[in-house]
Amino acid sequence: MTYAWLALAGDAYAQSAATLRIESLAASCAGCHGTNGRAAAGSAMPRLAGMPRDRFVAQMRAFQENRRPATVMHQIAKGYDAEQIHELAAYFERQGP
């Protein structure tokens, strides 16, 4: 909701605040999944950069609901709410492959 308003407003100040907030949110994934979701080649963690947003959302929901077996992601996914997951999904999709 807020995000849509900011996109429509076209206000450089607001855009920049929203961009900073989402980049900072996405950075919380980067410790394991690489800066901007670009995990090291051949690493056990999937590359999030370029992941289609529907797939990202579906995986996070599966982790949250314990429908997908995991060592750690079921514990981490529960720390994020639906709005954050959608923002992350859009951000990582935009990063391109």
Place this chain on the structure above:
Amino acid sequence: MIRRRRLLGGLAGASALAALSGCAAPGTGSARPRVAVVGGGYGGATAAKYLRLLSNGSIDVILIEPEPAFVSCPMSNLVVAGVLELPAITSSYRRLSEEHGITVVRDHATDIDVPGRSVTLAAGASLRYDKLVLSPGVDLMFDAVTGSRVAQASGRVLQAWKAGPETVALRRQLQAMADGGTFAITIPEAPFRCPAAPYERACLVADYFRRSKPRSKVLVLDANEDLVATGPLFRKAWTELYGSMIEYRNLHSAVAVDAASGTISFELQDDVRADVLNVLPPMRAGALAVRAGLANSNGRWCQVDFRSFESIVAKNVHILGDSIQTASLMPKSGHMANSHGKAAAAAIVAELKGMEPDPRQMLINTCYSFVSSDEAIHATSVHRYSAAEKTFVAVPGSGGWSAARSPAEAAIGMAWARNIWADMLD
């Protein structure tokens, strides 16, 4: 502009600093804000890189770090056990300058002038800043354990709690120990850097003994009432993998060490003699933070405003990592320092651009501990800033431990290390 920044970044520390001092306008007269970052560990290196990324390169960043390369504490117990060599946990700072335009100055920061907004370097220069990020790690309080400073200086009793040459020296002591000998590690009262690391070290030393010196023993002498991290998982690994090789004794608070006789004395319990002693004194915020009067919580840890990680006693000084008085359930770990670095960078960029920091900032921590050379466990937590409580709170229902140790977690742990090192430094 970009070319000039790259050139500065690529120069050796001293000449880069001279060049900087020459062209920097005094104080806030400079159009481009300047952030000085002290300490190139998990907190500081991450903050430096993310200050550049999140500001789209519009902030000048200077990283002050005396060591020529980054050596990781996480994974360093694998070097103690002989599973990895030191180069495998060592990374260059080069890409921070070449790729990210950060000026890396190889020097010690010796003093901070908070009102004057400048930091003094050992070489004598002083550097003006708009914002200072301080990530000085921990200081080992040798004076709390009689004899430990002398024993440390002589090389007889090591800590190896900052990865580097001491890590290798402790490895050599274990190699030199005869089969049938005893390795003793003493653990101070929490909080200390990396709560799981002493128990991981006990596992990995036992793993080495099991392979090479099977009649030897590992004594874990803990000042705390019980293991302070993932206790049930470590205890299960000790029993199932090492039988009686590892012996745990709680409420053993070391007060003195005698290197010549290999004896450790305790506040209440009987003396213990061992062949390789690894005495960990109590810890506090890094020496610079203490000297600058920033360790305002019991003289040991630095209280920060968690919205921005700004010191509550020093304006424009943002403190990260192991040095801070942590929020509830927030460990002093490398990954947590990495998270602090990003959160502080975002808050500083917001402030310098006249914006409010994110009121729902997130922090993540995942700690992997190897319980043998090929199996690991983890503990993880997710923290969200709470405006109502003015601190970070662990998100209810999130976080947890491994269901069981596994080779899969060892592989993921190694991948975690590679990715977080790249996230800090590449």
